[in-house]
Amino acid sequence: MKAVVVTNLSKVYGKEKTRAVHDVSFSVEKGELFGLIGPDGAGKTSIFRMLTTLLLPDNGTATVDGFDVVKDYRQIRNTVGYMPGKFSLYQDLTVEENLNFFASVFGTSIQENYHLIKDIYIQLEKFKDRRAGKLSGGMKQKLALCCALIHKPTVLFLDEPTTGVDPVSRKEFWEMLKRLKTEGITIVVSTPYMDEASMCDRIALIQMGKIMSIDTPENIVAAYPVPLYAVKADNMFLLLKNLGAYEKTIYSYAYGEYAHASFRNVSDEAEPVKFLNESGLREIEIYQTTPTIEDCFIKLLKN
Amino acid sequence: MKQFIIFLRKEFAHVLRDRKTLLILFGMPITQILIFGFALTNEVKNSKIVVVDNAKDVASHKIISRIEASRYFEIEEAMLNANQIEESFQQGLIRMAVVFPANFNHDLVHQNKGQVQIIADASDPNTATTLTNYVSAIIQDYQAEMDKVNAIPYRIEPQVRMLYNPQLKGVHNFVPGVIALVLMLVCVMMTAVSIVREKETGTMEILLVSPFKPMMVMISKAIPYLILSLINVTSILLLSVFVLKVPVNGSILLLFAESTLFIITCLTLGIFISVKTNSQQVAMLISLMGMMLPTILFSGFMFPIENMPKALQIFSNIVPSKWFYIIVKSIMIKGVGFSEIWKETVILIGMTIFLLGLSLKNFKIRLA
Numbered sequence: 001m002k003a004v005v006v007t008n009l010s011k012v013y014g015k016e017k018t019r020a021v022h023d024v025s026f027s028v029e030k031g032e033l034f035g036l037i038g039p040d041g042a043g044k045t046s047i048f049r050m051l052t053t054l055l056l057p058d059n060g061t062a063t064v065d066g067f068d069v070v071k072d073y074r075q076i077r078n079t080v081g082y083m084p085g086k087f088s089l090y091q092d093l094t095v096e097e098n099l100n101f102f103a104s105v106f107g108t109s110i111q112e113n114y115h116l117i118k119d120i121y122i123q124l125e126k127f128k129d130r131r132a133g134k135l136s137g138g139m140k141q142k143l144a145l146c147c148a149l150i151h152k153p154t155v156l157f158l159d160e161p162t163t164g165v166d167p168v169s170r171k172e173f174w175e176m177l178k179r180l181k182t183e184g185i186t187i188v189v190s191t192p193y194m195d196e197a198s199m200c201d202r203i204a205l206i207q208m209g210k211i212m213s214i215d216t217p218e219n220i221v222a223a224y225p226v227p228l229y230a231v232k233a234d235n236m237f238l239l240l241k242n243l244g245a246y247e248k249t250i251y252s253y254a255y256g257e258y259a260h261a262s263f264r265n266v267s268d269e270a271e272p273v274k275f276l277n278e279s280g281l282r283e284i285e286i287y288q289t290t291p292t293i294e295d296c297f298i299k300l301l302k303n
Numbered sequence: 304m305k306q307f308i309i310f311l312r313k314e315f316a317h318v319l320r321d322r323k324t325l326l327i328l329f330g331m332p333i334t335q336i337l338i339f340g341f342a343l344t345n346e347v348k349n350s351k352i353v354v355v356d357n358a359k360d361v362a363s364h365k366i367i368s369r370i371e372a373s374r375y376f377e378i379e380e381a382m383l384n385a386n387q388i389e390e391s392f393q394q395g396l397i398r399m400a401v402v403f404p405a406n407f408n409h410d411l412v413h414q415n416k417g418q419v420q421i422i423a424d425a426s427d428p429n430t431a432t433t434l435t436n437y438v439s440a441i442i443q444d445y446q447a448e449m450d451k452v453n454a455i456p457y458r459i460e461p462q463v464r465m466l467y468n469p470q471l472k473g474v475h476n477f478v479p480g481v482i483a484l485v486l487m488l489v490c491v492m493m494t495a496v497s498i499v500r501e502k503e504t505g506t507m508e509i510l511l512v513s514p515f516k517p518m519m520v521m522i523s524k525a526i527p528y529l530i531l532s533l534i535n536v537t538s539i540l541l542l543s544v545f546v547l548k549v550p551v552n553g554s555i556l557l558l559f560a561e562s563t564l565f566i567i568t569c570l571t572l573g574i575f576i577s578v579k580t581n582s583q584q585v586a587m588l589i590s591l592m593g594m595m596l597p598t599i600l601f602s603g604f605m606f607p608i609e610n611m612p613k614a615l616q617i618f619s620n621i622v623p624s625k626w627f628y629i630i631v632k633s634i635m636i637k638g639v640g641f642s643e644i645w646k647e648t649v650i651l652i653g654m655t656i657f658l659l660g661l662s663l664k665n666f667k668i669r670l671a
Contacts, residue, residue: 052512054670073668074514082512088505092320093313104309105513147509 001066003155003186004028004051008060011046011209020046022209023060028155028188028202033181035200036190037293043209044190045085048159051188052082065154078106081153083144085160085190091133095124095143098132099150106151116183117146120176138169145176149185156180158189162196174199194294205297212300217293224291224299226250229269230258232285233276242279246272251302260295306515310523314497318527328493332485332535333542339477340547350434351377352399353391358407362417362445369441370401375434392424399423399434411449478543479631480604483624485539486562487569487598488590490532494573495590496583497524503583508670517666521578521659525570532566533559552638561634561648565627568651571658572623578665602628626650 004027011021021043028034036044049055051062053073061068067075089098099121103110114121120142127135132143141161148156158177162170174196177187189200197203197217204214213220233239236259243252243261248271252261263272269286276284291299319325354370356363371378383391383400391397402420404410411417421438423431498520501507510520536559543549551558573590580586599605601619608619619625626647633639641648 049670054508054511056669077512078514080512082509084505084508086505086508088509090313090317090506091504093316097313097316101309101313102509102513104306105510105515107306107514 001030002027003030003032004034004062004064004188006047006051006060006062009047009050009057009062010059011043011050011055012058019209021050021057024206024209024211025060026204026211026214028186030186031181031184033177033187033189033199033201035197035203036188036206037192037194037197037203037297038190038206039192042206044206045159046209047206048082048084048157048188048190052080052157053077079154081148081151081156081185083141083148083156083158083161085163087140087144089132089140089144089147092131094129094131095135096128098143099146102147103150108151110150113150113152116149116152116180119179120149121146138165138173141165141169141173142176145173149180153185155186155188158187160190160192162191162193170196194292194297197293203293205293205300207297207301213296220293220296221291224296226262226264227288228260228262228291228295229272229286230255230289231261231272231276232258232283233281234283235281238279239276239281242276242281246275248272248275251299253298255294260289307519307523310515310519311526314523315527317497318531324493328489328531329535329538331489332481332539335485336478336481336539336542337546339481340543349377350375350398350430351379351396352401352434353383353388353397354378354380355383355388355400355402356380357382357405358403360406360408362408362411363403366403366419366442366445367401369445370438373437373441375437388422392422397424398427398430399438401438477604478539478547478549479628479635480602482536482539482562482631483565483602483604483628484595484598485535486532486566486627487594487624489535490528490566490569491573491576491594492587492590493528494525494570495576495580495586498574498577499580499583499586502581511668511670517663517668521574521662521666525567525574528570528573529563529566532569533563536562536566549635551635553634554640557641558631558634561627561630561644564648564651564655565623565630568623568627568655568658571655571662575658575662575665578662578667597622598624601625604628623651623654 006024006026009021009024010019012018013020024043024047026034036047038044046055050057050069051064053069053076056070061070063069064076065079067073067079069076090101093101099110099117103113124139124143124146127139132140135143145158145161148158162173165173170193177189178199181187191197200217202214202216203220205212205220215223231239231243236254236257239259240252240254243249243259246252246263248263248266250262250264252259254260261272266272269288273284273286352370354367356367367378367380370376379397388400388402391400400420400422402422404418404420407417407419419442421435423435425431498507501510540551540555540558544551572594576586576589576593580589601608601615601622602624603619608616608625611619630644630647630651633644637643
């Protein structure tokens with residue numbers, strides 16, 4: 001049995017009938033680390049809220065652990081762990097009190113499932129008498145994860161757990177998720193950071209409430225159809241402008257200090273370099289690069 | 304049960320750690336009872352009046368000295384003409400003028416009829432009526448004494464007795480009213496923001512994805528405020544008895560039992576507001592506007608309900624504080640037992656059960 005099955009799920013908001021989620025289908029295997037990757041407003045939170053029984057879908061069905069999100073919401077609430085995108089613990093309770101509270105609500109205790117949170121909680125232990133509202137961003141997220149984990153959930157839903165967290169803490173956070181996976185917990189995570197996608201077993205790229213592609217990060221990257229070049233020159237603005245004007249360009253866009261571009265009917269980089277040189281650009285640097293998830297995402301968007 | 308205890312502990316932590324709110328909770332009742340008790344009385348004490356004695360004879364002197372002896376008046380004798388009296392009223396220097404005509408005693412003795420003019424500032428009609436009544440009483444008193452000397456055989460003398468509050472003390476009325484008002488404000492407002500706060504801060508989102516029971520959340524939110532409010536009732540009663548000198552004529556135990564009931568009614572009302580609203584501000588506004596005004600207007604401690612239009616009289620029945628005000632007044636001032644107030648008690652219990660059921664039914668188990 002699959003951990004999460006989503007079939008043709010749709011959600012519409014308000015009088016303007018804003019489509020937050022449109023005909024989304026995917027499934028998550030037991031013990032899988034599944035990522036929903038997409039920018040803000042793509043519909044990630046709405047999907048999470050429907051899966052955690054907080055919102056009723058307007059169309060389609062979804063099951064978590066075989067339980068229907070509408071009919072069997074009580075069972076789902078008993079077994080899943082949920083960490084909303086916004087920090088939602090009790091700010092005026094201490095670290096330990098928060099953890100203790102959520103353990104007791106689920107009828108368990110910190111001791112019982114301590115092994116699950118040990119690695120994370122060890123870093124929090126020295127702040128255990130501090131109020132949750134006074135923790136740093138990274139610490140807050142770690143505490144929220146502990147609270148979502150303390151009842152040993154079968155499926156863990158993490159809505160943008162690394163948003164607003166520094167790069168080092170983000171990396172740590174993903175390491176923790178990998179370790180949790182070894183405990184057999186299914187994890188569904190969403191993130192707007194494309195670079196985090198490679199940490200997932202499988203990802204769904206989502207935009208405007210629609211899923212554009214679902215596969216392993218490797219397969220998504222491998223499916224990139226044309227060679228991709230990284231280009232640099234003395235004037236970035238002119239470079240982008242000229243790349244856009246070049247008749248053989250398929251896509252071109254800024255990517256960090258480089259411009260990424262792909263060309264049609266081009267055997268090697270000599271031809272584009274010639275064009276750019278003629279356009280008056282100097283110090284041109286160009287090489288073929290491996291596409292990232294972000295490149296794949298942009299390609300999907302431009303299609 | 305373990306779950307309930309952890310919820311309760313959490314709620315106590317929320318309440319006790321919010322020092323500012325706690326200060327308001329305990330400070331408000333004390334200030335209110337003192338303000339209402341001392342400043343907002345409709346008693347007439349030390350009212351400035353002017354006496355214009357054109358007669359300067361035995362009778363006028365006797366009456367003046369009687370007025371002087373009463374603690375209600377601060378008296379000033381002056382020879383003012385009609386215009387000057389008018390001016391004094393307009394400047395707000397005096398609230399009443401008593402004018403004796405020349406030959407007052409002469410008229411009284413020879414024509415068996417003397418006239419005294421009493422002019423009162425009726426821009427405040429209650430005070431004016433009270434003042435003129437006082438003076439008329441003093442004059443009649445004197446007249447009665449004169450009659451004794453004259454030995455007229457039959458005379459009807461109305462004996463007015465003010466029941467329960469013989470000195471017509473305002474605080475007697477205000478204390479039960481303030482207890483109702485304070486409890487209403489504290490209990491409704493505090494619980495009204497309690498659940499909606501969890502919605503606003505997002506903690507409700509996590510809480511919903513857990514096997515919690517709405518009933519448990521509601522009760523655990525109410526209990527800390529129940530205890531705080533009982534402390535408030537105690538402090539109000541202590542202040543009333545020792546500072547404002549309002550006696551508790553009935554059973555203290557019964558008073559506390561009824562207060563507990565009313566507190567629970569208010570708490571469920573607050574919870575209902577909290578369940579129905581989506582922001583703390585709205586909840587606060589509703590509990591302030593929707594509770595404070597009806598409590599002041601319709602509980603009967605400021606404005607007599609009997610004088611209101613029929614529609615408002617009927618409306619006043621759904622204001623819980625009206626019933627509680629009747630109960631407190633009966634116990635504290637009339638000193639009656641439970642047998643006299645069971646009807647009001649049943650009404651409050653009914654309201655509580657109704658509101659609790661309504662809140663449970665309206666508790667949102669999902670977002671939006």
